Structure formats: structure tokens, C-alpha cells
Amino acid sequence: MSLAIVPGSFDPMTMGHLDLIRKAAKRYDEVVVAVMINPSKRYLFDLETRLEIARLTVADDKRVRVIADRGLLIDLYDRLGAKAVCKGFRNQTDYEYELHMADWNRDHNPRFRTELIYSHGQYATLSSTEVREMLARGEIPKEQVHPNALSLILTKLKKEL
DSSP states (O other): OOEEEEEEOOTTOOHHHHHHHHHHHHHSSEEEEEEEOOTTOOOSSOHHHHHHHHHHHHTTOTTEEEEEEOSOHHHHHHHHTOSEEEEEEOSHHHHHHHHHHHHHHHHHOTTOOEEEEEOOGGGSSOOHHHHHHHHHTTOOOTTTSOHHHHHHHHHHHHHHO
């Protein structure tokens, strides 16, 4: 059985992330969405909210599960027995960054394999940053986040204000 990890901060998870997860699920038997914690990052949503948004977003696919991890991705890779980490890229800048990260991960864990998956079409420019900016302007990101998660996002945002 093959397992892939799709890691990220998912603050919040977008339809672009879901597109990447669906593409990974076509290639692997199981996909683990790893909501990662970077202590140097400031998040709009706390960890539990980010986890719940992710769970609501992927709820339709039983081969996808969501976890949180505070450690290094190279260690999670071995703990889960992953075959690959699937990362999306939208443009040349993303691609170069992900190649650099793939090299670092492989240098520190020779078993580590990164699969880069191109995002195109309607998701080519979508990012969590764009969604956060929309929310800050009072806009509702109906097309940018999964309908299952939109209500939670709006409820949590109102509580934060």
C-alpha cells in the first residue's frame, strides 16, 4: 500500500490545496494531509481550527486523513512509511523553492522523495494568503475554500474579531 504526504500550514486550506490532494490520491493508495506547525509563523487560525477546516475539506474521500505534526517532515516521512511527499507549485518561483526544499529533505533523509505537481487553470494563482486578504477586506471566499469549511472559517473569524 502506497502512502503520500501532502504537508502545509493550510491557513486556511483552499480549493487549490484540495486539487493537489485529489491529484495525489489518484497516484497513491492513501494520502495523509499533514497540518504542520512552524513556531516562527503567525497564523490567522489556530491549529485546531486549521485541522477542522482540512477535515471538512477532504471529508468526501475516505482515503485521505488529516493529522497535525510539530516535527520535521523528514521524520514524519519515516514514521508514516511514506512513498512520497506531494507538493504543489503554481509558477517558477514556487517550483524553484520546492526544488530547494526537496534537495534539503533528500540531503537529510536519503529515502525522502518529493513529487512536484503543477497547479494550473483556476487554481494557478490561488493561495491561502489571498484567502486571508479577502477575509481581512470582509469578502467571503466562496469559490476559494470548500463549502463544507466556509461556515467554520467565517464563524471562527468573527470570534477572533
